Amino acid sequence: MTEKNEQTALLLLGCPQVPVQTSMVLYLAHGLSERGIRPVIAGTTAARKLMEVADPGRHYLDEMNDLDATIDEITEKKRDFDLCFVFIHNDSGIAYAGTMAYISKAWVYALIFGEHAEELAEEIEFPCEIVAAKATHNPMPLKRRLDEVMQWAAVSKR
Amino acid sequence: MTEKNEQTALLLLGCPQVPVQTSMVLYLAHGLSERGIRPVIAGTTAARKLMEVADPGRHYLDEMNDLDATIDEITEKKRDFDLCFVFIHNDSGIAYAGTMAYISKAWVYALIFGEHAEELAEEIEFPCEIVAAKATHNPMPLKRRLDEVMQWAAVSKR
Numbered sequence: 001m002t003e004k005n006e007q008t009a010l011l012l013l014g015c016p017q018v019p020v021q022t023s024m025v026l027y028l029a030h031g032l033s034e035r036g037i038r039p040v041i042a043g044t045t046a047a048r049k050l051m052e053v054a055d056p057g058r059h060y061l062d063e064m065n066d067l068d069a070t071i072d073e074i075t076e077k078k079r080d081f082d083l084c085f086v087f088i089h090n091d092s093g094i095a096y097a098g099t100m101a102y103i104s105k106a107w108v109y110a111l112i113f114g115e116h117a118e119e120l121a122e123e124i125e126f127p128c129e130i131v132a133a134k135a136t137h138n139p140m141p142l143k144r145r146l147d148e149v150m151q152w153a154a155v156s157k158r
Numbered sequence: 159m160t161e162k163n164e165q166t167a168l169l170l171l172g173c174p175q176v177p178v179q180t181s182m183v184l185y186l187a188h189g190l191s192e193r194g195i196r197p198v199i200a201g202t203t204a205a206r207k208l209m210e211v212a213d214p215g216r217h218y219l220d221e222m223n224d225l226d227a228t229i230d231e232i233t234e235k236k237r238d239f240d241l242c243f244v245f246i247h248n249d250s251g252i253a254y255a256g257t258m259a260y261i262s263k264a265w266v267y268a269l270i271f272g273e274h275a276e277e278l279a280e281e282i283e284f285p286c287e288i289v290a291a292k293a294t295h296n297p298m299p300l301k302r303r304l305d306e307v308m309q310w311a312a313v314s315k316r
Binding site for chain 1: 173174175176177178179180181184185188189203204205207208209211212213214215217218295296297298
């Protein structure tokens, strides 16, 4: 696969208040890489530090960028992605997903977790694929939903 | 190094309510492995699932066991470890560390994090090395303390 044809996915992380986020990001980054889709992470400083500490041998993480700088680049049409996974556990996560649906040509997946997953999912009024599970400490419900999504992601890109 | 001389470290995880735990466990497991100390994780189901999902290629995790079953094995003198790192963010974490200091011959490190790290550290009245930092979302303060500990761990075993 040449670099020009390489598929890319943006993984967008807000403030990491819920334990499942770090695990799910590493899992998704690995799954995407295995399907030939390069994962690019954009997150707040704390979210990026949590990822870097969790992957000291750099087996899963590839490019890591600042959240706001990445959104600026997409807004200015300097860069874009094929897929975008937004990790959401509060209102600001919903706002980020809405922004991505508006500024990017990427297909947006809203991965909603935590205590208020269902209420948050109901707030979404923009085009995206909603993947929601009330997961806070046990990642398995969200992982199962994500496994389905990664099948779709792989199929839609072939 | 023969298996008989292999150093082992138990990483003991309670309920994973604070995001830094998953990152710090993976980081510590990696650091110990690099120093020739085999990491064995004992945790609740949710804690173990968070670890497994975070390391899908199994680059960092080695043996993973149930928390209570492991404590039973040590109590019954069927098994023991050279080092024991207890991840603590509430009173039950302190109780686990106290139990380990009592039943195991391992040198116990109490890794205390989260909102109430300082108050929890003051509760400890048993022999152990206290490593405390008020880290909830940003893992760096605890990581810096842990880097010092891993130096001691490596030195003490030579």
